[in-house]
Amino acid sequence: MSHSETTEQYDAIIIGSGMGGLTVASLLAQLGKKRVLLLERHFKLGGFTHSFKRGKFEWDVGVHYVGEMYPKALSRKVMDLVTGKAVDWQAGGPVIERYHFPEGSFDVPSDPKLFQKSLCEKFPDEATEINRYFKDLKSCQLWFARWCMSKYLPKWLGKLLIWPGKKLAMTITADYMKRFRSQHLKGILTGQWPDFGATPEKSAMAFHCAVASDFLNGSFYPIGGAQRISDSVEAIIEKHGGKCLVNRDVSEIIVENGRAVGVRASHKGTVVTYRAPVIVSNANAGVTFGKLVPEGFCAEEKAKASRLKSGVSALILFLGLKDDPRKHGFDDANYWLYSSSNHDLASQQSDPRMIEGGFLSFGSLRDPAAKSHVAQIIGFSDYNYWKEYSAKRWKRRGEDYESLKEEITNAMIERAEQFMPGVKELIEYQELATPVTVETFANHPQGMIYGQLCDPDRVEKDGWRVATSLPGLFLAGSDIGSPGVNGAMMASLFTAAKLLGPFGLVKVFSRL
Numbered sequence: 270m271s272h273s274e275t276t277e278q279y280d281a282i283i284i285g286s287g288m289g290g291l292t293v294a295s296l297l298a299q300l301g302k303k304r305v306l307l308l309e310r311h312f313k314l315g316g317f318t319h320s321f322k323r324g325k326f327e328w329d330v331g332v333h334y335v336g337e338m339y340p341k342a343l344s345r346k347v348m349d350l351v352t353g354k355a356v357d358w359q360a361g362g363p364v365i366e367r368y369h370f371p372e373g374s375f376d377v378p379s380d381p382k383l384f385q386k387s388l389c390e391k392f393p394d395e396a397t398e399i400n401r402y403f404k405d406l407k408s409c410q411l412w413f414a415r416w417c418m419s420k421y422l423p424k425w426l427g428k429l430l431i432w433p434g435k436k437l438a439m440t441i442t443a444d445y446m447k448r449f450r451s452q453h454l455k456g457i458l459t460g461q462w463p464d465f466g467a468t469p470e471k472s473a474m475a476f477h478c479a480v481a482s483d484f485l486n487g488s489f490y491p492i493g494g495a496q497r498i499s500d501s502v503e504a505i506i507e508k509h510g511g512k513c514l515v516n517r518d519v520s521e522i523i524v525e526n527g528r529a530v531g532v533r534a535s536h537k538g539t540v541v542t543y544r545a546p547v548i549v550s551n552a553n554a555g556v557t558f559g560k561l562v563p564e565g566f567c568a569e570e571k572a573k574a575s576r577l578k579s580g581v582s583a584l585i586l587f588l589g590l591k592d593d594p595r596k597h598g599f600d601d602a603n604y605w606l607y608s609s610s611n612h613d614l615a616s617q618q619s620d621p622r623m624i625e626g627g628f629l630s631f632g633s634l635r636d637p638a639a640k641s642h643v644a645q646i647i648g649f650s651d652y653n654y655w656k657e658y659s660a661k662r663w664k665r666r667g668e669d670y671e672s673l674k675e676e677i678t679n680a681m682i683e684r685a686e687q688f689m690p691g692v693k694e695l696i697e698y699q700e701l702a703t704p705v706t707v708e709t710f711a712n713h714p715q716g717m718i719y720g721q722l723c724d725p726d727r728v729e730k731d732g733w734r735v736a737t738s739l740p741g742l743f744l745a746g747s748d749i750g751s752p753g754v755n756g757a758m759m760a761s762l763f764t765a766a767k768l769l770g771p772f773g774l775v776k777v778f779s780r781l
């Protein structure tokens with residue numbers, strides 16, 4: 270491979286253009302007047318917020334709904350700042366989640382008071398505990414915000430900040446749920462577990478509460494699709510003299526005199542060296558420390574990266590539809606297809622190639638700018654069933670892989686049809702992404718869509734901080750916060766604040 274070095278000067282290099290990388294890049298450019306170089310290994314910007322097309326159909330990869338995007342919400346203000354208000358958000362309908370359980374279905378209203386009321390009406394004997402749950406949700410949500418901030422503060426101060434409320438945040442979700450007698454109620458309250466990928470017996474309340482409270486006030490969708498986010502940030506970066514380059518696979522962080530000073534990235538058969546005094550990695554933390562940081566540095570982080578507990582890998586079935594799903598009785602809510610309200614039991618008993626946790630949504634019903642109708646069905650899968658195809662190239666993984674995909678696709682469609690008769694006949698186009706697709710395109714080891722497991726260790730022992738032990742190297746993205754668009758964005762706000770100097774946080778908040 271040939272080598273070259275760019276002579277262009279930048280203030281910061283961001284590895285990866287997911288929501289985390291985009292947040293840091295945009296804030297550094299706007300608030301710090303920095304020239305930012307954003308390097309992305311995919312041929313499109315956006316990470317899990319990118320969109321793709323097949324003929325007339327278009328899908329978002331990792332955005333079905335985003336919470337807290339109503340005009341006065343803090344997350345919306347941050348999103349508006351990051352995107353320069355170039356993205357409009359469409360509020361979802363009155364029902365956010367439609368759960369199908371053997372005990373019966375339950376619709377979650379897009380209003381916390383109505384949600385609480387409908388639960389109390391359905392489970393009157395448990396009303397006192399239900400009311401307490403909503404209070405705990407609120408306090409744990411505030412704790413989560415303090416936890417994100419603690420990653421930016423000196424360690425001792427961060428520990429002090431998260432001390433109050435930590436016990437609840439570190440509690441295993443299933444243990445907390447033991448206060449409820451009805452399994453059906455427990456199943457409803459924990460029904461969003463696939464949004465962060467850890468079943469109640471594994472997850473920490475910190476992640477359960479962060480995600481559950483994020484969606485209490487309903488769902489929102491970026492009008493025109495999630496690609497609008499990176500489109501708008503790209504314009505901001507360029508306006509401030511920076512650049513976004515795709516097809517740049519960073520293979521190494523360059524360290525000189527004990528400082529990160531640049532990166533090497535492969536591009537069309539050439540290894541190109543880019544230099545800047547600040548490097549921010551939005552790549553998965555396991556990749557950053559396992560592959561990009563050279564030996565001899567970040568020893569503690571490397572040890573941590575090698576022992577991380579794997580999170581879930583997913584099957585994502587993209588469907589192009591012949592007709593408007595509304596004509597067939599469907600709406601813009603999320604449909605969750607559960608064969609049991611005990612999410613742990615169901616996950617253990619299901620086929621490991623297609624794990625319990627089926628989700629179906631019609632993306633085009635959320636986007637007033639959509640030109641054709643689409644849907645997605647998502648389930649989880651054990652990476653081991655796909656591992657053998659990981660070394661093979663995209664679209665050249667062979668007949669075995671294709672027939673396995675076909676078998677799983679059919680099973681996913683049949684399962685959806687069983688819960689939602691009429692879905693099958695709507696399908697005109699189908700394409701399945703497997704854990705190796707996620708691994709190939711997003712560089713998440715083992716196709717982990719949410720990074721490491723969202724358990725109590727991710728909160729503390731195996732958690733990541735904004736600054737690394739290598740001077741000049743910083744982290745961004747959901748790995749330092751929680752899974753989700755907001756999780757990646759809010760955590761990365763603190764990375765930007767750190768890089769904007771001693772009054773960085775003041776600079777950011779004064780602009781909100």
Ligand SMILES: Cc1cc2nc3c(=O)[nH]c(=O)nc-3n(C[C@H](O)[C@H](O)[C@H](O)COP(=O)(O)OP(=O)(O)OC[C@H]3O[C@@H](n4cnc5c(N)ncnc54)[C@H](O)[C@@H]3O)c2cc1C
Pocket residue numbers: 284285286287288289290308309310311315316317318330331332333334335336517518519520551552553556583585647710711712718719745746747748751752753754755757
């Ligand atoms: C199927 C699916 C559905 C989802 N649905 C929702 C939803 O409805 N709502 C919600 O809020 N969240 C959802 N999420 C989660 C959410 O999309 C992610 O948690 C969030 O976008 C992650 O952002 P990030 O910046 O941490 O990482 P990513 O988006 O993964 O970005 C990391 C980027 O780094 C790049 N990269 C990695 N290594 C290198 C390298 N060596 N060189 C250059 N570039 C590199 C990757 O290609 C990628 O672009 C979903 C995720 C998936 C997969």
